[in-house]
Amino acid sequence: MDNESGFLGNPMNFTPEWWTFVLMGICALILGGLAFAMPLWFAEFFGLFIGFLVIIYSIITLVQGIKSKEGAGASIALILLAIIGIIIGFLIVTSALAAFLLTTYLIAFWMLMIAFSDIWMAFTGSAGTGYKILLAIAGIFALIIGFYILMFPILGTGIMIQVISIFAMVWGIFMIITGLVGKGASAAVAAETN
Secondary structure (H helix, E strand, O other), rough: OOOOOOOOOOOOOOOOHHHHHHHHHHHHHHHHHHHHHOHHHHHHHHHHHHHHHHHHHHHHHHHHHOOOOHHHHHHHHHHHHHHHHHHHHHHHEEEEHHHHHHHHHHHHHHHHHHHEEEEEEHHHHHOOHHHHHHHHHHHHHHHHHHHHHHHHHHHHHHHHHHHHHHHHHHHHHHHHHHHHHOOOOOOOHHHHHH
């Protein structure tokens, strides 16, 4: 009996088509290449994308606040949060600098969260000493990078985006290879069944 079960308890035998891997790989290569060639532009684009998401989410929250049946206090809180979100979203969308800084500080705070998490696990975890030392080193490294990006936002974000873009391009190449190998395997299986 197969132990792998899906969401509703049925066995999971889902394998994506080969072309989905190739498509993901091509998209990753394109985005990675653009981010590597134009890191500051990519940071601004990413910030604008987040700004639009904040506006959309805030509009949905506003509608929920207006239609809320939880009482006047909950409605007012949702409406106020929505208005603040819409204002912040418009500030991000209308200012290239705000969009860029949003991306910069999101990366910096993400690095700081990773740093504190790794350092906390290094001192409180029950794993072996070698593992704790590696976690502490990783945490200190992430802490340094996070503070570096906060102190030098333009330079730090540009470098981080280029590192992420290199990862995206390498990942994209592996996804394309995976898809092409999967296409060959699918063709071989189809030939055997005929």
